[in-house]
Amino acid sequence: MSSFWVDALWSAVKVLGAVGFGMGLAGILSWVERKQSALLQDRIGANRADILGYRLLGLFHMLADPIKLLVKEDFVPPQGQRFWHDLAPGLSLACATLCLAALPFGDSFELFGRSWSLRPLPMGAGVVFVLASLSVGVHGIAMAGWSSASAYSLLGGLRGAAQMISYEVAMLSILAAPLFLYGTLDLAEAVRWQARTLWGFLPAWGLLLQPLAFLLFLTAGAAETKRAPFDLPEGEAEIVGYFVEYSGMKFAMFMTTDFVESVVLAGLTTALFLGGWHLPGLGLLGLPQPLFALAGVGVFAAKVVAVLWLLMQIRWTLPRFRYDQLLALGWKGLLPLSLLNFAATAWVVWGWTR
């Protein structure tokens, strides 16, 4: 086989793996959401769906929900615009899924005399790509709000768009500091930078070097993925959100978008603040290089799952912010703090490297 076809095949494998990772985790998250909230509220959680009497901790709800949503009526308001109404959830989900392509799942390794990258889309501007893709996702929200021909949807869409754009600004300036420290926009390079140790024993993870940026990024990320305590655009039961006129699978696509965005955010956090695929002591096992890279994928996935657990725990712990509090936190809290953090980082890095 020629090198081109090997490349194409390997790319397909990586893309399928990344989408499977994101979608699989998103599906599991719908179960985790129920069970984790149940556990921390002394409840049991959804456990009624069964196959042949086996309930398996309620895992079959993951199957039962899509089946139910698939066979529900796909309702478009009579005054609504069907084309845009159909397009909105697809656009949202596509943008979220696209972000998965830039995640650095593992280091590249040498095998059969060539180098194999473990990133679906190896590129130098991974961070920018993810942020850009997340931004385009805002269009889906605005589109859903507008095409539903409902004042509630429209207001929800406007709220969502305003929130996401505000927090994108904050997110960019938050990420400026760690990226300046790593000296790269490439997510894999950022992970490699974190492989070094501080004073010989501490891993130089972004969490330790940029704790403030880590906190701010988690906050902005929760707002960006529209999860509680910042779930005002949706406000499932209390405030009517932008997808009030959505039903069936299109509604499920919006929900899946949230979960995939959570996975993307957890992946970004892992890559930029938690050392990506690195685990101190993993190198001592003396694994051959391909196996070592694959073990790195496992480490990366485990860290992503840990961050998702934390996000879920936060989501079920904190009460929802008021809208003015939300915007005040974004513009008056996160943005100035992140700019200060960036200035301090720049100063320290300049002093260090001079």
Next chain:
Amino acid sequence: MSGRITVKTVERPRMGLLEQVYVFEALRGLWVTSRHFFLNLWRHTLKAAGLKAEPGAVTIQYPEDPAVVARRARTRHRLLKREDGSPRCVACLLCETICPAKCIRIVAEESPDVMVEKRAKSFEIDLGECVFCGYCVEACPEDAIRMDSGQVEMSAHSREDMVWTMAELMGDQPKLRPIRPSKDPLAG
């Protein structure tokens, strides 16, 4: 002092700096929820392993586990008997009279016991109409009716089956619930 309104000014509780930063308050909240999460997880794991442990949830899985009814809860009525086995009811119709739902129907007859005078020939309660207010129990001068059977599962497939007869209320005869195909197309 008439006409003067005294106003008591209540200071809004002011948040300290640590509370305003919110990160530490959030961490405190996370500590509480995480403690519950891991403790319950541990208890569920112990249970799954077949070991003795405190329950990890307060949920009562009702159809499988029996419903827990408070001791004083007003449940399905029952009619009491005297020591000789005859019904305590003297057919005074006080319960029928006070019943706001008009769900009690008593037919009285002469009692062979001269000390009792009257007794119920038939005593029916339509539980489909009963509002479980407990007035019948309050009204009864003979302590003949109580609502302490502890039974809360009284559903039936037809309105007629919701009517309990005297023998059924006294426990002489089990309530038969014929399972019949429903005319309602939506009911399973």
